[in-house]
Amino acid sequence: xxxxxxxxxxxxxxxxxxxxxxxxxxxxxxxxxxxxxxxxxxxxxxxxxxxxxxxxxxxxxxxxxxxxxxxxxxxxxxxxxxxxxxxxxxxxxxxxxxxxxxxxxxxxxxxxxxxxxxxxxxxxxxxxxxxxxxxxxxxxxxxxxxxxxxxxxxxxxxxxxxxxxxxxxxxxxxxxxxxxxxxxxxxxxxxxxxxxxxxxxxxxxxxxxxxxxxxxxxxxxxxxxxxxxxx
Amino acid sequence: xxxxxxxxxxxxxxxxxxxxxxxxxxxxxxxxxxxxxxxxxxxxxxxxxxxxxxxxxxxxxxxxxxxxxxxxxxxxxxxxxxxxxxxxxxxxxxxxxxxxxxxxxxxxxxxxxxxxxxxxxxxxxxxxxxxxxxxxxxxxxxxxxxxxxxxxxxxxxxxxxxxxxxxxxxxxxxxxxxxxxxxxxxxxxxxxxxxxxxxxxxxxxxxxxxxxxxxxxxxxxxxxxxxxxxxxxxxxxxxxxxxxxxxxxxxxxx
Amino acid sequence: xxxxxxxxxxxxxxxxxxxxxxxxxxxxxxxxxxxxxxxxxxxxxxxxxxxxxxxxxxxxxxxxxxxxxxxxxxxxxxxxxxxxxxxxxxxxxxxxxxxxxxxxxxxxxxxxxxxxxxxxxxxxxxxxxxxxxxxxxxxxxxxxxxxxxxxxxxxxxxxxxxxxxxxxxxxxxxxxxxxxxxxxxxxxxxxxxxxxxxxxxxxxxxxxxxxxxxxxxx
Numbered sequence: 196x197x198x199x200x201x202x203x204x205x206x207x208x209x210x211x212x213x214x215x216x217x218x219x220x221x222x223x224x225x226x227x228x229x230x231x232x233x234x235x236x237x238x239x240x241x242x243x244x245x246x247x248x249x250x251x252x253x254x255x256x257x258x259x260x261x262x263x264x265x266x267x268x269x270x271x272x273x274x275x276x277x278x279x280x281x282x283x284x285x286x287x288x289x290x291x292x293x294x295x296x297x298x299x300x301x302x303x304x305x306x307x308x309x310x311x312x313x314x315x316x317x318x319x320x321x322x323x324x325x326x327x328x329x330x331x332x333x334x335x336x337x338x339x340x341x342x343x344x345x346x347x348x349x350x351x352x353x354x355x356x357x358x359x360x361x362x363x364x365x366x367x368x369x370x371x372x373x374x375x376x377x378x379x380x381x382x383x384x385x386x387x388x389x390x391x392x393x394x395x396x397x398x399x400x401x402x403x404x405x406x407x408x409x410x411x412x413x414x415x416x417x418x419x420x421x422x423x424x425x426x
Numbered sequence: 427x428x429x430x431x432x433x434x435x436x437x438x439x440x441x442x443x444x445x446x447x448x449x450x451x452x453x454x455x456x457x458x459x460x461x462x463x464x465x466x467x468x469x470x471x472x473x474x475x476x477x478x479x480x481x482x483x484x485x486x487x488x489x490x491x492x493x494x495x496x497x498x499x500x501x502x503x504x505x506x507x508x509x510x511x512x513x514x515x516x517x518x519x520x521x522x523x524x525x526x527x528x529x530x531x532x533x534x535x536x537x538x539x540x541x542x543x544x545x546x547x548x549x550x551x552x553x554x555x556x557x558x559x560x561x562x563x564x565x566x567x568x569x570x571x572x573x574x575x576x577x578x579x580x581x582x583x584x585x586x587x588x589x590x591x592x593x594x595x596x597x598x599x600x601x602x603x604x605x606x607x608x609x610x611x612x613x614x615x616x617x618x619x620x621x622x623x624x625x626x627x628x629x630x631x632x633x634x635x636x637x638x639x640x641x642x643x644x645x646x647x648x649x650x651x652x653x654x655x656x657x658x659x660x661x662x663x664x665x666x667x668x669x670x671x672x673x674x675x676x677x678x679x680x
Numbered sequence: 681x682x683x684x685x686x687x688x689x690x691x692x693x694x695x696x697x698x699x700x701x702x703x704x705x706x707x708x709x710x711x712x713x714x715x716x717x718x719x720x721x722x723x724x725x726x727x728x729x730x731x732x733x734x735x736x737x738x739x740x741x742x743x744x745x746x747x748x749x750x751x752x753x754x755x756x757x758x759x760x761x762x763x764x765x766x767x768x769x770x771x772x773x774x775x776x777x778x779x780x781x782x783x784x785x786x787x788x789x790x791x792x793x794x795x796x797x798x799x800x801x802x803x804x805x806x807x808x809x810x811x812x813x814x815x816x817x818x819x820x821x822x823x824x825x826x827x828x829x830x831x832x833x834x835x836x837x838x839x840x841x842x843x844x845x846x847x848x849x850x851x852x853x854x855x856x857x858x859x860x861x862x863x864x865x866x867x868x869x870x871x872x873x874x875x876x877x878x879x880x881x882x883x884x885x886x887x888x889x890x891x892x893x894x895x896x897x898x
Contacts, residue, residue: 541809
């Protein structure tokens with residue numbers, strides 16, 4: 196392999212840490228916001244429902260890139276301090292995908308049969324216990340395939356962080372581009388293969404999770420591929 | 427007209443037909459009766475080329491249906507050959523299967539125009555004739571969704587007849603209908619049986635109808651022809667106990 | 681709070697120019713996606729050897745990798761390889777069109793599978809030519825049913841257009857950036873860009889939801 200190609204590959208790989216960090220951070224924040232907002236959408240309080248509905252509609256209704264620019268360029272002007280690029284990136288990834296995730300959580304909880312809710316009430320469980328012990332474990336299995344797709348979307352969105360100078364893979368690739376005229380195919384090829392590999396890792400992780408969760412409920416898990424769904 | 431020779435058909439591990447032999451003469455009306463799973467519908471589906479045989483051969487009008495001749499040997503037929511072979515055969519389904527995106531007239535004229543190459547005017551004239559025969563002349567511009575089950579099935583019959591088949595296959599055509607609507611459909615079928623010389627194979631649970639109209643009745647059980655006789659013989663004096671029990675169960679229920 | 685209505689007002693003409701470009705790209709790319717997606721779905725469905733496997737791999741690949749990288753790859757690799765130069769606008773349409781064609785293919789697949797098998801059987805029984813079976817019976821039943829899903833994807837596509845600023849497309853976000861660079865005021869143009877997105881995508885979503893409800897009833 197020529198030295199420029201190996202240089203390209205190592206340079207792109209140097210962005211892997213940032214990509215994975217952003218992805219994991221984004222996924223973590225997404226999970227938290229999806230649960231919070233998803234459950235809030237079902238709240239008896241109109242105020243709580245309204246606020247979460249506002250959050251969901253705003254972040255689903257606007258472009259992620261616009262959200263990124265706004266958080267990174269506008270928010271500092273309004274509140275006085277600058278966000279570190281990685282932090283701003285994770286924040287946007289989490290806020291944006293959390294809004295989509297909220298609908299997934301809401302849909303999954305809604306799909307749990309009414310009888311389960313009533314049974315839990317009959318057993319005199321508090322609403323929190325009801326959620327934690329009866330409803331969420333069942334909703335969890337339903338959520339996992341669409342969440343898998345959502346997380347892969349999130350992984351793909353980490354490339355957008357190159358616009359705010361986060362040193363992830365896409366940015367590393369773009370820095371290389373002016374330098375290597377003939378071999379730029381290797382740049383994008385390497386990037387695409389790496390994203391594909393990470394996506395496969397995410398999917399197999401989620402599938403293992405789904406199998407474990409389905410087993411605890413005594414059910415057979417569903418078939419999950421990137422092609423069998425789509426957010 | 428129709429000859430099944432040693433026909434075998436399985437779905438996965440489940441063997442439905444094995445070593446099936448029977449013939450049907452031109453113009454005969456043959457009713458196929460028997461318990462579900464006995465293979466009656468499979469026979470119709472094989473004739474309509476909706477399925478392929480696993481063994482044996484089927485001949486229609488002297489030509490092989492399921493295979494074509496390559497020199498001396500027989501090889502499984504390809505789609506091009508099947509398209510020719512299918513021309514002689516028509517089928518009416520239990521679920522009618524009218525095309526919901528077309529009105530009644532178009533349902534009936536679509537295939538004659540695009541498969542037989544008939545002109546639109548000819549196809550429409552014939553369609554109107556057929557609709558009159560089935561008693562639905564006023565419904566030619568209606569949509570399938572606006573018709574009752576019995577009316578839809580009569581349109582389906584007209585649609586099949588528009589192709590001028592030599593063989594007509596009827597697959598439990600009244601089983602999905604409300605009892606009140608069954609009589610109209612049966613009336614149409616009686617008329618077709620009486621006024622045309624189409625060879626008809628009819629899978630049915632309507633025993634009275636089978637008795638009245640058929641030239642022959644074949645009782646199936648587990649993929650084999652158990653009995654093959656005139657309606658008189660089979661209904662009044664069956665040879666097999668199984669036939670007797672089946673008839674008793676069905677007629678008692680009705 | 682540092683908001684100037686005057687700055688906001690002044691930025692609007694340029695932003696609207698950008699919005700026009702965004703909408704143009706959305707419509708053109710959607711057309712590409714709907715057409716190409718149907719081709720993909722038909723190839724996979726009819727199982728043409730080699731080609732259908734290639735299409736399946738292509739779809740998996742495109743769906744699992746970032747759109748931004750695909751945009752860069754098309755913009756920087758196609759001209760040297762084919763001698764063809766594509767403007768950023770055209771590159772955007774092609775990249776978005778192909779990317780969303782892979783989603784559309786899945787949507788069409790679901791729609792085609794939802795057509796009852798009895799329809800196929802009746803068409804076979806009537807000996808309709810294959811092309812007629814598709815054009816007169818199956819697709820007229822499959823496609824209307826999937827229009828809401830396609831509509832949702834068009835809305836998603838609309839929201840992904842701004843990433844094309846990476847290759848210099850003058851969409852609404854790029855114009856906002858321009859305004860910000862010229863006036864040194866970023867709050868108004870970026871906020872308005874976001875508002876413009878909402879103003880288009882929210883009514884569009886409501887429209888699609890209404891289409892969904894109608895499709896569910898019929």
